[in-house]
Amino acid sequence: MEIRALKGTKDIFGEEMRKWLDMEETIRNLCNDFGFSQIRTPIFEFTNLFQRGVGETTDIVQKEMYSFVDKGDNAITLKPESTAPVVRSYLEHNMGADVQPIKLYYMSPTFRYERPQAGRQRQFHQFGVEMFGTDSPTADAEIISIGYELLRRIGLNKVELHINSLGDTECRKKYNETLKAFLESKKDGLCPLCNERREKNPLRVLDCKNEACQEMFKDAPTVLDTLGDECKAHFEKVQELLTAMEIPFVVDPKIVRGLDYYTKTVFEFVSNEIGAQGTVCGGGRYNCLVEEIGGKPTPAVGFGAGMERLILAKEAENGNTLPPATRDLFLGYRGEGATVWAYKLVNELRKEGVSAESDHLQRSVKAQMKYANKIGAKYSAIIGESELENKVINLKNMQTGEEKEVAFDELVTVMKQELNK
Numbered sequence: 001m002e003i004r005a006l007k008g009t010k011d012i013f014g015e016e017m018r019k020w021l022d023m024e025e026t027i028r029n030l031c032n033d034f035g036f037s038q039i040r041t042p043i044f045e046f047t048n049l050f051q052r053g054v055g056e057t058t059d060i061v062q063k064e065m066y067s068f069v070d071k072g073d074n075a076i077t078l079k080p081e082s083t084a085p086v087v088r089s090y091l092e093h094n095m096g097a098d099v100q101p102i103k104l105y106y107m108s109p110t111f112r113y114e115r116p117q118a119g120r121q122r123q124f125h126q127f128g129v130e131m132f133g134t135d136s137p138t139a140d141a142e143i144i145s146i147g148y149e150l151l152r153r154i155g156l157n158k159v160e161l162h163i164n165s166l167g168d169t170e171c172r173k174k175y176n177e178t179l180k181a182f183l184e185s186k187k188d189g190l191c192p193l194c195n196e197r198r199e200k201n202p203l204r205v206l207d208c209k210n211e212a213c214q215e216m217f218k219d220a221p222t223v224l225d226t227l228g229d230e231c232k233a234h235f236e237k238v239q240e241l242l243t244a245m246e247i248p249f250v251v252d253p254k255i256v257r258g259l260d261y262y263t264k265t266v267f268e269f270v271s272n273e274i275g276a277q278g279t280v281c282g283g284g285r286y287n288c289l290v291e292e293i294g295g296k297p298t299p300a301v302g303f304g305a306g307m308e309r310l311i312l313a314k315e316a317e318n319g320n321t322l323p324p325a326t327r328d329l330f331l332g333y334r335g336e337g338a339t340v341w342a343y344k345l346v347n348e349l350r351k352e353g354v355s356a357e358s359d360h361l362q363r364s365v366k367a368q369m370k371y372a373n374k375i376g377a378k379y380s381a382i383i384g385e386s387e388l389e390n391k392v393i394n395l396k397n398m399q400t401g402e403e404k405e406v407a408f409d410e411l412v413t414v415m416k417q418e419l420n421k
């Protein structure tokens, strides 16, 4: 049998890997500018963390988790999102006792058993941010502004920000009643899953992917109508802050998000450039989750962004903007005696941070120069018989074609000078 990678998974290497490293660097710099520090939680957790944290009636828990029993009879799940693990870690390490807010970000493989298609995989990667310990609308606005700034830095202009408020438990309770009544009146036309969820989790019903259902939800009552004074003021302040930060948005009462833990502000950044799977980033406030997972009531807000979709959207809008890969020097050789010198010099260069390569395949000089071009060498030289005798090489600038003689023991110094020009 031919062994292949699993459906919905991808190997990342070569040019594609360079795009990933570039995106990761952008994200690290971004988070540093916003004062967020990185957290890495394990790839797997006890299954009940997600059952409790993500919610029993969500698509993720009902249909998408990679769950298994390990050899010690533990029920384990590959993380389908990272917020619940980060909350678990926040509690386990008593971060609540530290100065608040706690501002964390992650980049993590994420696993969901879904039907693979463009922008939808079974192992994908999420970049996310979480801020704990404050209910201030400034925190919501700061979280949204990180997403916006990321999209600005990677040159995505054709992305829309949709925001909504789901209210707190009080407003939600009221809204759930109104919504249940509305859904009851539509029950004959709803899909079986919606009818199943209608009573237990009416809000989740609005997130159904079925078009016929969505059509019916057009005139559903909106949660914004049932917001209490405090939630209304909070939502207005978030909007005022976004406006002041010159972040354009539309209020979209249809945004309910696919996870149970959200309260108050929710939002999505949607790209129109990458087809049906256009949501590149989604998040919101989740003031009940920390308590749900066993901690003291702790307000929190965050988002998750699909890194595959960010990379796709960036390329769709701007093409490949990465400069080609380069190497500082290719130092080839001809003849047995030159081999040792080539590797001795290459090693000295590398110790000084000059990227250098030589030949491993006993290729002809012509083939070695072809290789030098392929790796994007800025400079090249070949150690032949006379070079070996005089301990001098002809260093060629591959761009201008200029050549100059450089003694072996001057090579490191000269290369460093040349590269600093």
Ligand code: ATP
Pocket: 081, 112, 114, 119, 120, 121, 122, 124, 125, 126, 257, 258, 277, 279, 280, 281, 282, 283, 304, 305, 306, 307, 308, 309
């Ligand atoms: P969708 O409605 O597209 O399924 P979601 O609501 O399930 O998205 P979230 O749980 O909010 O998504 O995850 C945050 C982000 O992670 C999404 O906006 C998307 O960019 C990305 N994402 C989610 N699922 C996948 C997947 N299977 N493959 C690639 N990216 C994904």
Ligand code: MG
Pocket: 059, 258
């Ligand atoms: Mg999904």
